[in-house]
Amino acid sequence: NLSERFDRAFKVLKGQGQITEINVAETLKEVRRALLDADVNFKTAKEFTTKVKDKAIGRNVLTTVSPSQLLTKICHEELVELMGGEHEDINFKGNPGIILMSGLQGSGKTTFSGKLANWLKNKQRKNPLLVACDVYRPAAIDQLHVLGEQLGVEVFSNREEKDPVKIAQAAITYAKSNGFNVVIVDTAGRLAIDEKMMDEIAAVKQAINPTETLFVVDAMTGQDAVNTAKAFNDKINFDGVILTKLDGDTRGGAALTIKTVVDKPIKFVGTGEKMDALDIFYPSRMADRILGMGDVVSLVEKAQEQFDEKEAKKLQKKIAQNKFDLDDFYQQLQQIKKMGNVKDLMGMIPGMGKAMKDVDIDDDAFKGIEAIIQSMTPAERGEPSLINGSRKKRIANGSGNKIEEVNKLLKQFNETKKMMHLMSNKKNMMSMMKQMK
Ligand code: GDP
Ligand code: MG
16 A cells, blocks of 8 residues: 555665765656656656755755655655645534535445434534435435434435435524424435436525535545546546545545645545544545555644653653653643644654544643643653542542543543553554554
């Protein structure tokens, strides 16, 4: 797969002290081949490696990191850039917010409609209404009803009506008078791009004026995905892309090319058939995935700006000896807060991206954690295993939290400690990364 190929490409540079035109060219030739094999189109791959090369040569003198680290970092930056840089949200705000699905049959529209309804309901506290506008296949209506039932989300359908425009309009009227604040319109697709399908989806879009039109595409279709995206975008000018079936070993090439071709951001990725197999798309995490590692280099760099060298060394030693305690944890939180966007930082730590996936972190989230740690005695902070049931109760009361919150924090701390210890050993880190793939 692509990450292994990148790995191999970078091996060329391992052990070499300096970046030269020659060793970079050799490595980047491998990188380019890997990209092409992962369905990235030729032009994109070529531009990519050219940019990386220019950057690498230019930055060579300024840095002390090893060439392979530097090149990894630059590749990472460029991959992020290629995928649009920042994450972009879907717009579901409105009265109601209206989200329209488009895409070929089998791309995963109905499945994603369900996932999105689930996400809106549980993560955004919205009250979504699913709308079945696939008028050609009765089974498609059933499929949506089954999902709706499973998720506890109402499904609007009308088996007598054959005009998707009318169904969608009726659904919106229904949503307005029944307190639904997001309407998700699932539509029909065909196996290949055709005029009638395009006209139909365009008509629906025109009639209901969605707050967000999404194009759903199967990542496994590789270069075809890119062509389909272009055809749909030319016709309906969608707002964002949903990349489905990005589970397991799927090549991520389409993700790299789509943004360049249609200039629309990928917003979510589907990673399985189950209703919770949905990830918010972060270019930086996708780049991690493609490079097969967390962005260790930039983490180190960012950290160096903030950390007192000596403190860092002391901490490293503690981590290596597995003596990292809650005081250190607390200090780390302060440092992390100083560094800015917490979620992005967490995403850079191998393994963390995954562990933190369901946790919505913002600076406020730290307040609870800080209060809990502050309610502990120094002895407890130094030796968290001391914290038994009655101590937990005291800490919970003292910090104005529930015992579950204290438990959660201790669990997080233990996991962090374990991971940091593992990461302090290079061999462990490699095996951890392998597990993550
Ligand atoms: P639609 O025709 O566009 O509505 O596509 P469906 O939602 O019916 O999905 C087609 C098939 O792809 C179904 O068997 C889904 O279970 C499957 N599917 C959809 N999304 C994903 C995904 O992210 N991963 C995997 N593995 N399968 C998916
Ligand atoms: Mg469907």
